[in-house]
Amino acid sequence: MRLQYASNVRIVEMPCSGTIDHRVILHAFEDGADGVFVAGCMEGDCHFLKGNIRGKKRVNHVKQILDEIGFGGERVEFFNLSAAQGQRFAEIVKEMTERIMKLGPNPIKAVRGHTSCGGMSPTSTDGKEGGIA
Amino acid sequence: MIIAQQKPVKDIAAMISDCNKVLFVGCAGCVTVCLAGGEKETEILASSLRIMRKLEHKPIETVTFTATRQCDPEYIVALDNMVQEVDAIVSLACGVGVQYLAERFKDKWVVPALDTKFIGGATEHGVWEEKCGLCGDCVLHLTGGICPIIRCSKSILNGPCGGSQYGKCEISKDVDCAWQLIYDRMTALGKLDKLMEIQPPKDWTKSRDGGPRRAVREDVMIG
Numbered sequence: 001m002r003l004q005y006a007s008n009v010r011i012v013e014m015p016c017s018g019t020i021d022h023r024v025i026l027h028a029f030e031d032g033a034d035g036v037f038v039a040g041c042m043e044g045d046c047h048f049l050k051g052n053i054r055g056k057k058r059v060n061h062v063k064q065i066l067d068e069i070g071f072g073g074e075r076v077e078f079f080n081l082s083a084a085q086g087q088r089f090a091e092i093v094k095e096m097t098e099r100i101m102k103l104g105p106n107p108i109k110a111v112r113g114h115t116s117c118g119g120m121s122p123t124s125t126d127g128k129e130g131g132i133a
Numbered sequence: 134m135i136i137a138q139q140k141p142v143k144d145i146a147a148m149i150s151d152c153n154k155v156l157f158v159g160c161a162g163c164v165t166v167c168l169a170g171g172e173k174e175t176e177i178l179a180s181s182l183r184i185m186r187k188l189e190h191k192p193i194e195t196v197t198f199t200a201t202r203q204c205d206p207e208y209i210v211a212l213d214n215m216v217q218e219v220d221a222i223v224s225l226a227c228g229v230g231v232q233y234l235a236e237r238f239k240d241k242w243v244v245p246a247l248d249t250k251f252i253g254g255a256t257e258h259g260v261w262e263e264k265c266g267l268c269g270d271c272v273l274h275l276t277g278g279i280c281p282i283i284r285c286s287k288s289i290l291n292g293p294c295g296g297s298q299y300g301k302c303e304i305s306k307d308v309d310c311a312w313q314l315i316y317d318r319m320t321a322l323g324k325l326d327k328l329m330e331i332q333p334p335k336d337w338t339k340s341r342d343g344g345p346r347r348a349v350r351e352d353v354m355i356g
Contacts, residue, residue: 023173026180065177068142069185108187 001086005093017041017078018051025062025076032109035075035100037092042080052080075103134163134254135227136261137170137247142181145223148244152193152220155182157246158212158234159199160226167261169247170225172199178225178246203230209237216241251283269339269346275332277318284311290335292316292328 010033014020017040028036038059040052056078063073077096081088139145149155157179165171179195186193196215201208203226212234216222221242224231227249235243251263266283272290273280282288286304293312296303300313319325339346 021173022177023180026177026184030180030184065142065181066184069146069181070188071184108184111187111190111192 003086003090005090006097009093009097016046016048016051017055018046018048018053020055020058022058022062022065025059026065029066029071029075029106029108032106034106034109035077035096035103037077037079037096039079039081039089039092042082045082056080071107072103075100075106134166134252135229136167136250136253136263137164137227138250139169139174139178139225139247140245142178142185145178145244145246146182146185149182149193149221149223149242152242154194154196154219156196156198156212156215156219156222158203158209158222158224158226158230159197160203160224160230161199162202162204162226164226164230164247165199167255168259170227172197175199175225178223200226200230203233206233206237209233212238267340268335268337270336272335275327276315277322277324279311279315279318281311281315284309284314290332 012024017038020038025036025038038055040055041047043052046052059076059078062076065073066076067073077099079092081092157175159165159170159172159175161171164174168174175197179197183193183195196219198212198215200211203209203224212222216238219241221244222234222238223244223246224234225246226234227247228245229249231243231245234241252265252267253261253263256262263283265280266288268282272282281290285293286302286308287294289312293310293316294303297310297313300310302308302310316325316328319328
């Protein structure tokens with residue numbers, strides 16, 4: 001297909017969108033990502049039955065948290081598409097990149113300072129989370 | 134278990150607005166089960182506050198730890214070294230855990246991240262309901278295993294009031310009348326006659342009478 005999509009998208013693979021954790025998304029923003037989208041399978045097509053539904057709920061919760069703290073929940077989104085929809089993936093990347101371009105860079109990227117110290121780090125797995133860095 | 138819910142992040146941020154390094158302490162007991170203050174929620178709150186403070190150009194350093202239980206002194210001893218360099222401690226435990234931390238770390242600013250709601254259990258994923266009124270003198274053997282103290286809006290002990298209609302309480306169509314539930318269950322058990330037995334007045338001295346309550350088991354005390 002040789003589809004083109006924005007080169008600044010970093011793909012983080014996960015075994016299922018249902019494994020997405022609030023912390024993975026929040027840490028992506030702390031590490032400077034301008035936006036994050038989670039790509040899950042089409043609803044009704046989940047191999048684990050409800051993984052994508054749960055992933056979507058979790059992403060929506062992260063949106064609420066980001067709105068609450070003034071960061072903006074619109075920087076994170078959940079999309080449903082199948083592994084065979086390369087064309088749709090490229091469209092989503094374009095759509096999300098345009099949205100983030102309008103919002104501007106991550107507002108905390110330029111702020112130098114402390115991050116976390118101690119505690120558990122998020123476990124990176126492989127799957128379909130796309131971070132626009 | 135104790136059911137708690139997290140306070141708004143902005144309220145927690147306001148409590149530690151003058152602090153530069155903060156310890157967030159989760160609890161692996163009840164609040165982990167009700168998804169309010171476990172390891173995951175502790176990390177999410179710490180991350181949220183780091184982002185929030187960066188937005189305000191006042192970055193904060195965080196340390197996170199989840200104690201097996203905050204309501205047992207032996208499990209908060211592990212915090213002794215961690216608290217030395219922090220300006221404040223945010224506890225994601227119920228009100229008991231917050232008080233244990235405040236008592237042990239007397240020179241530290243200890244604040245609650247949760248509102249402790251009630252004693253109850255899950256009815257489905259993500260839904261918890263109050264089930265026990267902590268009256269100190271359980272009557273469940275008389276009421277078919279349904280607590281009239283907390284599940285009846287008026288805590289009535291002698292049957293439904295006039296506000297019971299079609300099995301629902303007058304305060305809301307979503308609230309069952311506890312006495313209807315009790316009547317139905319006792320009927321199903323064939324023990325309706327037990328409800329007709331005259332009961333002495335309930336002993337409320339075992340409830341909130343006389344200040345904070347205390348339970349002692351001398352046989353397990355050490356020393």
